[in-house]
Structure formats: C-alpha cells, structure tokens
Amino acid sequence: MTFEPESDLSADEVHDRVDETIADNEVALFMKGSPMMPQCGYSRKAIALIQQHRDDVATVDVLPALDTYREALEPHSGRETIPQTFVDGEFVGGSDILAKLDERGELAAKLGA
C-alpha cells in the first residue's frame, strides 16, 4: 500500500512536525509533493529557487494532511497558503516573494547562502 489516508497523521503529529522543522533547520520549505516530484507549480517554483542557492533545505510534503498543515503553519506565518519558506525560524514567504527576492538579487543572502 502506498496510499496514506489523512488519518495516519494526527493533528498533534502535524503540529509537532511543523514546529520542529521550523526550529531545527536553517532553511525549511513546506510544499505540495517532494523536491523530485512537486505536485503544484508554485511548490515547484519555490524549491527550484531555493536550490539555486542551497542544497540543504528541509522539505515537508503537506499533502498527506493538507488542512491540518495549513492550520499548523498559520501561527508561524499568518497565512495558510502553500508553499511556505522559513529561514532560521523566520517566515520568508511563498513562491512569489522568493521570486521577487531573486529578481532583486537578495535571495542568496536571505537564504544565508
């Protein structure tokens, strides 16, 4: 069985995963799908922009419990949209903001690269 129903992940596990991923990693990306197989164009754009500058990004696929991840991310960023990028625990933005920072030549510095 490769299909994982949402009930496999409890709300507590999702909240812990979000809190720990943001706290324990310099760069964290919550996305739909994986870096190898993004499931949404905006997540694809976000991981591509980050990987231009850093290989060591922690990614979390939110699709197995999408609504719970949205709720868990909101206190950290003020929003429920995916993708979301964090650097040193601070919310940086979704794919539009990453693109704008890249355009301004500020993305590498923002990612600590």
Add this chain to the structure above:
Amino acid sequence: MDTDAVAALIREGVPDARVEVTTPRHPDDDDHFAATVVSPAFEDESLVDQHQLVYDALGDHLTRDIHAIELTTYTPAEYEE
C-alpha cells in the same frame, strides 16, 4: 470566483488599491489567479507584509475558492518606475 470578484475583494481590503487580476493559465480558469496590486498602503512594509495585506483582503476565499494567486505588489512610486 471570477477575476472581477477577486479584484473587488482586494479593492475593498487594501486602501486606495489599483488592481489588475488575470487568469494566467486559461481564460476560463476559476481558481488560479495572478494579481498586480499598487497601493500607498505598501509603503515601508516588507514584502511579506505587503502580501499579507492582500491575503487578508481575500480572507477565507484563499485556499477554499481560490487555489492560488500569484501576487505582485508595488507602492505607487515603485510602479511609476
């Protein structure tokens, strides 16, 4: 939702906003939008806070009726350039 409805929500929520909303994928697409928003309310705000103002204007529609919105925000001075 259609582009007019999305634009109306943004105009309502962001002070003195000039708003253009398009559907970048397909003309009949009703849940992927792109918006360019120009407002004096963006002055002295970070990109995150500028986008937050627009997201707040869209409220619960975002993630429910709207799958995604590509945002480009400008202050009036930036837009003139």
